[in-house]
Amino acid sequence: MNELVTEKSLSLELLAPAGSFEAFKAAVENGADAVYLGGKSFSARASAANFDLEELQKAVRYAHERQVKVYVTANILIADQEFQELLNYLYALHEIGVDAVILQDVGVAELINKILPEMDIHASTQMTINTSWGVHHLESLGFSRVVLARETSADEMKYIANETPLEIEVFVHGALCIGYSGQCLMSSFIGGRSGNRGTCAQPCRMTYQLVNDENQNLLAQKNTGEHLLSPRDLNLAEELAELERIGIHSLKVEGRMKRPEYVATVIRLYRQAIDRIGDKREGNGVAPLLTPGEHQELLQVFNRDFTSGYFRENLGADLMSYSRPNNRGTRLGRVTQFEDGRLSIKLEAALHPGDGIEFWTGRGREGVTVGQIWKSGIEVAEGLHGETVQIEFLGIAHPGDRVFKTNDALLMEKARHSFQEGREQRKNPLTMRLSGHEGDKLCLEVMDTQRKVTVYSAGVAQRALKRPLTFDYAFQQLGRLGTTPFWLDKLELETDEGIMLPVSDLNEMRRLAVEELLQIAPRQKVDRQTYKQRIELWKQRQAEERTTLINFQKPIPQISVAVSDTSTLQAAIKGGAKRVLIGGEHWRSRRSFSLEEIKTSFADCRRQGVDCVWRLPRILNQTQSDNLLADFKKAAEWEHKPKLMVSNLSELEMMKSIDSNWPFEVDYSLNVFNEASLAYFWRLGAMKVTLSPELHHEQLAHLAKWPGAEVIVFGDLEMMVSEYCPVGATLGGKKGDHCARTCVKEPHFLRDRMRYDFPVETDEECRMHLFNVKILNLYEELAQIRRMGISTIRLQLTRQTPGQIKQIVRLFNEAWNSLNVSKKSAWTSNDGMSELTSLFPEGFTKGHFFRGVL
Incomplete structure (x- = not known):
């Protein structure tokens, strides 16, 4: 007999990272309610050790025996050639019994919704969701949880949580990305290692100088530090009660690349803080959730200084760790001699043999592991x-050099001890009830927090001749739970006095009960044949949709020109543009x-026969979304409703809320990387979809089978968008509550250690947009692109001058028209490339057209 004991789940889930099985055990043994980890494929931390299927099965069993959930990351963009492997992997995860899969790719989300709806899916922070509108769209995609963008404030979290039935998960501790996750292409374009594919090389942790167009280092006299894109580590340990009040369900600790000792320490301390929230709620509210000593342990295990991120406000320079991008350690003292x-x-602070220390000198930093320690010439065990x-x-x-402790040997030993093999302490309390009468088999009922099992003795109870069954004796025998994940908390003994049962019977009853409790609770399973049939139906539907589009849509070859002002x-x-994309970000550098x-x-373009599209910004917070919604409502009343190009899921949802048939297109920032995503947006009514700039030419050729696919072939590649502005944070300061607008006085660049200058633009919302050093230019590849079947190419000219734009549009128009007249066109790129090179002498990049990110 196995009954489910219903109990309301805890209001806050502590979610721990694990990049290895050791780290996984560290998380579970130190109090995690759930663990997120990656398999060997499809994980956004590809360089972590990660888990093969056998290790994953072992981890899930270990976790479920301790009533801990396991979420598996598949939070990268998936290429079409990987879908068969993905399908096999998803079914394996389902059979193993993982509790949810974390996703970035909208195509994969819809796929799972169709072929494996029994599996819970969580929306990764890589989906860039920071408004209630974006969350509403995820509801329709079948998600049960959303991980909000790290830039979401407490007020926005509260509003979103109140507006959705989905569980809300937020990061509370660990490393911060300086840019919006899912929108950062910096590592991808600089070194070919894509964050959207789990291989980010973290160029934001490198050194940069802030320079102007006269090559002046604008911070040379400020002693600011040169890690201008390196944020501090997030720490919301003292905000947990507020997060509970807001309505957050899951508290996520970052750190799948961190060692097990880090996971053990951070999870132990956050577990303690969560457990103390009840004391605060009951009127002891002034006490902090962590003691000063516990805060010191958080600092000691790893820190780049701590920050509350965007939880309360945009902190500017206080968000950043300008002086160093790695662990600072804690202050130990000063050299005296x-x-x-x-x-x-x-x-x-205390010092012990084995501690790692670091000296901060005028010449840099030097680290050493402490051996022997002397005091007044006598060796001591500690200082x-x-x-x-x-x-x-x-x-x-x-003398005078500062000394920092970067590794605390005792803290590390304490952490290792917590997850040492054979010393597992994560055990669930059991309540047992032993009952029966003389001449009957005894009944043992055993309950943990979720289930109840009932077993019976092999023989019947008899009158005791020597040793009757007492409470103490029964508790002693039934409490011998050894290395099982249980301990005996309570025992009720309801038997006749003076009876006895052989110890072997008691032990066997205990063993059978534990064995039954350890059986994984039955889940709704899908047999392999049903799964295959669902996959075939999904593939068939997609093929039919593609064929229908090809038969009924004959796209006219076009050039889109994106511009930012009148x-x-x-x-x-x-210059000859017949299709223009207007709007986008509102740069401070121009009107x-x-x-x-x-x-x-729109009216002017209509009179001139020019197709016009209103291109929307990539990032909007909740307030900005409300403002845009007001503009949508006004635009809906125009004589001709404007065609929109949506840049995020929030805008799509807002637009649909006003008119489900509003004509729209999809911008590249929605990361369309495969047929499934492309089909998803077509199904919603998209007229065109701009493909991801991370696609290789072979992938583009595959997706070109779908009409209306647009490819960016020329222009500025935006590598990052961030709420943090390095110009305002380091130069502008603040005048009252208003930015000093230093960014509009002259152009600014971030110069890397190779002396490449990356242009910085600031928008009217004070977000920083970082661009690639070189302009994307696929002019020489136009013939190949046309042969692929791509009908629409884009010139992304949002930062160019009117004179440059007119010349660029003319050149591409001539080339594209020539290629469209005849497949055997005599067009060559030589003359056009010569003109383009004269416009941009700094040179060009072909982006990922040939090198890709796979």
């Missing part, structure tokens, strides 16, 4: 706060389109 190979340190001790040291140091719009039209100008521009 150095002679004869022994270094004297005046301690501000304490306020004492001056000596250690052996072979480097260079001077003057560049006119330049594009004078952008007002709503009235958008209306006027």
